[in-house]
Amino acid sequence: MERLRGLFGEGWAVEAVPGFQQDSSDWHTDRMLEIRATDMGSVVRYVVDLKSSLTPRTVDTELLGKLRLVRQVNSFTSLLVMAPWVSLKTQELLRAHGISYLDLTHNVWIRADRPAIFIYTEGQTRAPRTASQSSSAVTLSGSKAERLVRILADVRPPYRASDLAQATGLSLAYVSRLLGALEDQLLIRRDGRTIRTVNWQGMLRARAEHSNLLNLNPYSGFIAPNGTNYLLDQLNDPFVSRHLLAITGSYAAREVAPLSVGGQLMIYIRPDHFSDELVDHLGLLEVKQQADVLFLDAHDSVVFRRSRLVDGLRHVALSQLALDCLSGPGRLPAEGEAVLERMAADEQWRNLDIHTIKDWKAA
Incomplete structure (x- = not known):
């Protein structure tokens, strides 16, 4: 709330809509924000979705359905997602679907037609490291990741994690963790345990971002x-x-x-x-x-x-x-x-x- 008020400055009121949230002790349920131009009286409302983490897969599987529901209820109400940090790819996906976002590293995109609002700021491009993060978290860095990325690009699905582990000589545990990370970024899609599609172009670009x-x-x-x-x-x-x-x-x-x-x-x-x-x-x-x-x-x-x-x-x-x-x-x-x-x-x-x-x- 403080970050939002600082962005809008004088002449705007940013307030929570009272009574929208039934359980005030649960900050993980939706809230409603009202942004009002004090000199015109124009008001825009956002349903706020608070996320402890946010990936492209979250947008695809959770937020798009919620956005459709919000717009069906009221065409002048939109969705605003807040998270500690939002990756560049997730930002692009949110903007493509008209979902506003704000993170605590100053990545912000807020848009409304009436009143006319457009705020866009760029913050950190890499996730801030926190004490809760594991130093062994799987990423697209390193030789093992490249071996798996290459085979995912060169071999048409369908196949499973066990097939990839056997072909590459990588451990099944490592392959499963990296596939989970790729799925979160919508770089692969699975039907149960079977990989059905691979976004090989996006995956090669993502690997290159983690390599030199x-x-x-x-x-x-x-x-x-x-x-x-x-x-x-x-x-x-x-x-x-x-x-x-x-x-x-x-x-x-x-x-x-x-x-x-x-x-x-x-x-x-x-x-x-x-x-x-x-x-x-x-x-x-x-x-x-x-x-x-x-x-x-x-x-x-x-x-x-x-x-x-x-x-x-x-x-x-x-x-x-x-x-x-x-x-x-x-x-x-x-x-x-x-x-x-x-x-x-x-x-x-x-x-x-x-x-x-x-x-x-x-x-």
Whole structure:
């Protein structure tokens, strides 16, 4: 209430409607707020829904039904949800459905037609850490999350958590917890225990928000004295081809969705395959800055799963390419969005059967 009054300032009254709440001791039941312009007498009312936490799934399963009911009762009454914190994705969903919101980190969106009200402020983009939060809460960070995200993107449903755990080598407990988090964000939808749909584009973007390509994969930078095109030809050399390599980043993205020219040549390599002998064979010069070639020590063998041959050279899978670009530096995120667009235009790459996967586990 204090936050609301501070936002509206003088000339407005923000008050609870007396008698709306039957049990004054229960703050989890709905309340009614009245916002009134004191000089005009115009009034708008909001049914307030208090949430200790709020996810896109809460909006989808609880708030939309309540919004329809509120509007049926009175077209001039709307819904205002209050929570300690509201994520960016949840904010977008609430705005799309015309549900006002306020959190205690200054994320606010309040709109009404009569009287004309529009308030929009941006607060924290990440949830404030509280003493009650578990340090072991599952997130989309880390190698294990990427392995699960990749298989969810590349394999068409239906399947269950147990199928995913068996295919990836991850524990069933971990897979179940991460699937619960994805379901809360409406990135997957289940019928009972069976996953029926996967929002693979949203999921890849969400994973990229929790990752950083160059932080996740330690790298070494080099100059190719004879140019990157000469280096690409060298990658087919019998000595080089014995190493586990896969091209990612701008060079791979241009083969899928040409958006720009230039950029660093990024090559994944298994850490135990990288050696001074390989560097010397390719004629590379190691540098700390202005490198035009980066060798990335693959954080997990999943980056090589479903790699593709493009003009005789191994490129990462489309879903891995999108992840790498979206979480990369410079113009890579824009290239990642272009890759996603091409992937959505033809989903033939999502042709795996969960029961035929044999090599998704970590090496």
